[in-house]
Amino acid sequence: MSTPSPRSSRTSRTSSSRARRPAHGGPCTAARERPAPFPLGLSSAQQRKAIRHAHIRHRDQRPPGGSGDTERGTQTAVAAFLPRQKALLDSLRALDVPVIHLQLVVSDDDPRNATTPDELRYTRGSVGVRLLDETLAESDLVIEKPKDSGFFETTLDETLKKLGVDTVIISGMQAQICVQTTAADAHFRGYRVVIPTDCIVSSNPEDTQQALKWMSEYFATLLPSVEIEQLVRAGRDE
DSSP states (O other): OOOOOGGGSBOOOOSOOSOBOOTTSSSOOOOOOSOOOOOSSSOSOSOOOEEEEEOOBGGGGSOOOSSTHHHHHHHHHHHHHHHHHHHHHHHHHHTTOOEEEEEEOBOTTOGGGTTOOGGGOOBTTOSTTOBOGGGOOTTOEEEEESSSSTTTTSSHHHHHHHHTOOEEEEOEEOIIIIIHHHHHHHHHTTOEEEEETTSEEOSSHHHHHHHHHHHHHHTOEEEOHHHHHHHHHHHHHO
């Protein structure tokens, strides 16, 4: 898999955490309001909306080197994961399921930036913070977040409520950090949480498995992405 150039990736244009379109599009507009049924036995209601969270950045697909095995492991993991992520996103968009990307953006004085090269930073305008072009579509929304969880000091909960969402499908990386904290916070706020087991990833495969185990035992429904797509499609046909 080739590494995208900075010009092919997307970066933030606003300091707000309010939902917006990817930077290549026009002004942000709300996702379509038509219900996307998600009958997983999680509720007696048949008309449920699912939302898809993704957090993959340009820094996660940079060439290995300079940081040892961890960086090489990250690139290898993303290279295997990205086609599955893209396929599920494309399938859910085709079924009118809203897609929200959670983009970690920190302040310039964040201590994590002190000795970090530009391609690894999370600051606005840096190379590392950019979302990968192949994961984005014009209809998607982007919400900036200052911490790992997509719910911490963001408009995510407000956006989901406006969309009438009660079930969330969460994927991305790192499984044991951004995915797990966002999933837990979704659960604490009363959302039903579904995790596509083949669409979350970590630099260390053991971290992915531990995160899946914890979420499964605590609150989440775990399914392969193909089965999630089939269930959403079946619900739409009812």
